[in-house]
Amino acid sequence: MLRGEFESAAESSPDALHDAYLATLRETVEHHGVDAAVEEADVDRETMQAIADGGDPELTLETAAAVLATDPDRPDAGAIEAEALDILLMGMTTAVVDVDGVAAGIDAEMDPKEVQQKVEGRYPVTLAEYAAIHHFLEGEG
Numbered sequence: 001m002l003r004g005e006f007e008s009a010a011e012s013s014p015d016a017l018h019d020a021y022l023a024t025l026r027e028t029v030e031h032h033g034v035d036a037a038v039e040e041a042d043v044d045r046e047t048m049q050a051i052a053d054g055g056d057p058e059l060t061l062e063t064a065a066a067v068l069a070t071d072p073d074r075p076d077a078g079a080i081e082a083e084a085l086d087i088l089l090m091g092m093t094t095a096v097v098d099v100d101g102v103a104a105g106i107d108a109e110m111d112p113k114e115v116q117q118k119v120e121g122r123y124p125v126t127l128a129e130y131a132a133i134h135h136f137l138e139g140e141g
Contacts, residue, residue, distance in 0.1 A: 010138035014107070018131035025051050025059075025067050032070050041066040041077075059127045061085070081121070084130065088119045091137030105140070106132040 012020075029037045029052045038048045043063055050057040051067065062081055069077035092102065099112040099119070108129055110118070117123035119133065 010135060012135070014128070014132040014135040017135050018128050021064065021127055021131060022051070022054075022056060025064055026054060028068055028071050037067060037070045040070040043067060060124045061127060061130050062124060064127050085119060085121045088130075088133055088137060091134070091140075092119070095137055095140035097137070097140055101140075102133060102136060105136045108132050 029048060032040070034045070034048050034052050037043070037052075038045050041048070041063075043066055047057045047059070047063070048067070051059075061084055062077070065077040065080035065084065068074050068080050074080060075083075092098070097105070099116040102119075103110055103112040103115045110129065114123065115133070118125035118129060125133075
């Protein structure tokens, strides 16, 4: 979700990219411990434990950013989320694709308006949706 961490986003599948995001979250939780991560990220214990156990809880980008921000070597959650959304917006610019193209190019049930609202951060985007959009844009760029 941060620049440079998922440079091969187009070389896999949206599911594999989503799994890579989850692995990064799991490493963060394992490093800090579930209790500390729950307290610092303000994420419920069940969700945090599922991340730690290698599960696939439905997470929003906002929640994933909060988990990543528990690592003192990372920026705060707001900055992580903003940078992640910026990656999508810049990807759309680089690929010269609009929200209609993104909506048509991903295997998600989002119309162009929903894509726009999610990419702009006006509506929550799930981590799986983010992976689908990120994968598509990296392949187009």
